Amino acid sequence: MAPYIYNELEAEVGELRLVDLQPGSYHDTLQCNIVHCPLLEPKAAAKDERLPISELQRSLPDGWIVEYTLEGRYLFMSPRHSGIPNSWKHPDSNFDEKAYELPKRSAGDASLWHVPPYEALSYTWGTTDNEEYVYVADPADPSQTSSWLRVRANLANALRHLRYPDRQRTLWVDAISINQADIYERGRQVKRMSQIYPLSDSVIIWIGPESEDSKLALETLRHFSEQVEYIISHRWGDAPNAQERDWWRDGHRLPYEAKTWKSIVSLLHRPWFERVWVLQEALSSDRVLLQCGRDSIPWVNVRKALLVLRQKTSVLPPDIRGRLFTYARGLMAPPLASSEHLLLWTRNQKCTDPHDRIYGILGLLDPRIVAKIEVDYSIPVWKTYSRLVLAEQEVYQKLNMLNHCNITTRGEEHPSWVPNWEQPIEGANTGYLSIRRFYASARSSAVAKLIKPAYHLQVTGRRVDTISRVSHSLTGTFPEVIHEILDWAPRKPRSDTYVSGGFFIDAYVEVLVRGRTSDRAQGDNPCPSIRQLSEHLSQAIASGELDDEVT
Secondary structure, three states: OEEEOOOOHHHOEEOOOOOOOEOOOOOOOEEEEEEEEOOOOOOOOOOOEEEEEEEHOOOOOOOOEEEOOOOOOOEEEEEEOOOOOOOOOOOOOOOHHHOOHHHHHHHHHHHHHHHOEEEEEOOOOOOOOOOOEEEEEOOOOEEEEEEEEEEEHHHHHHHHHHHOOOOOOEEOOHHHOOOOOOHHHHHHHHHHHHHHHOOOOOOEEEOOOOOOOOHHHHHHHHHOOOOOEEOOOOEEEEEEOOOOOOOOOOOOOOOHHHHHHHHHHHOOOOOOHEEHHHHHHHOOOOOEEEEEEEEEEHHHHHHHHHHHHHHHOOOHHHHHHHHHHHHHHHHHOOOOOOHHHHHHHOOOOEOOOOOHHHOOOOHOOOHHHHHOOOOOOOOOOHHHHHHHHHHHHHHOOOOOHHHHHOOOOOOOOOOOOOOOOOOOOOOOHOOHOOOOOOOOOOOOOOOEEEEEOEEEEEEOEEEEOOOOOOOOOOOOOOHHHHHHHHOOOOOOOOOOOOOOOOOOHHHHHHOOOOOOOOOOOOOOOOOOEEEHHHHHHHHHHHOOOOOOOOO
């Protein structure tokens, strides 16, 4: 018996390889067929016949709001303090439900894609220890096993849990479906991830076998997610028919014991949650199931639960708060987050090849950006990073990526204008300080030109002032950062007047929190007011000490 030899995919007809996993019990040998099939985009995308949000909003009584949820449903949000629950139904019971109900996907839609129905697997490769064999049958004579493939233990475990006992199951699995030894095929297939996962019948996230507390974690996340809703305008509240009201509020304590929180922390530290590649796979479809051993939960429940839990900073144990703060930024993928947010997210995730900090999120980026980035693993990593900076500048006329350049973490031989996305974010920069919301350029278009072969970036600028002072690098814990910038605080907090009016201390604290105050934010929010922040900081300046409320 010989190793499996890959036949070349026909790029002209959009071929991909599917794995027909043969039936068997858990301990049986793994057997499959590998078949080539064309995967083409539908000639016409399914139309959403619902009314647009703007038109639906005009039909609502005063005080009501309609918004998109993570699932794409319309949520009707009742007026604040009205006591009326949020609802999936229009407040006018006579309003046509077809105008707002999410249409169900037809099982026959797959025929439009010129490919047999298949499921796409999202998982982590793991180590090369304890590899197993998958035996591949000869398509000409499926009864004869003619070759083998070696797969890593985590994939073998997933296939054993996923295969049916009595019928075959058709999957797309990157380690088998892509010839990993062919660097050019890898590049072409990476570009197709934005097709392969969305056009699958479903996406299965495999996070590993069950543990003693994994069932508790999944049941807790499912129940919590059924009490809350998260909408794409970055707001959250009660779910329709929620059994537990106000669980979404920051100050509302949850009835969870230490072992429950520990189970969630353990789940979030599984390798799947630490890798770059898998996020775009999970967010590429609305038909995604997360599986742990034999237990499963809809991915949207996990995503919603984590996004809302992230907002409950005052009641979360420190270990889960720290993990959620960095990880949940990725869950806010477009339209919730910019490519800048996603790239910051990748810096605290793991990947085998540093090129994948860009390639691993292509499926989540603006298609106009993606079109300008060639997937090429043969070029230096910094050139891959530079292509993103240049693509952003060309598409948006912005150079926001320069915010993330740091001379102290600059990669070897990197141009100074190319961020080093391999450098993890530490200390305060894992939080709100990592994305700027204030722009000295007043959001004017950037004018830049790449000068080759030196790879210099020529940028047009305007001289507006002179820097008179520079602080030490703002790294470390939040108290350490605050101590560093206390030196910049106004010496007479309640007498110094800011140039545009008002007290200098008010402008100062608003800069520190980047405008995240209840004075600026709309609706229910956990942000403190400018007055509260000013009072706390004024006391700190006077005493020279900081307490928890300030930090």
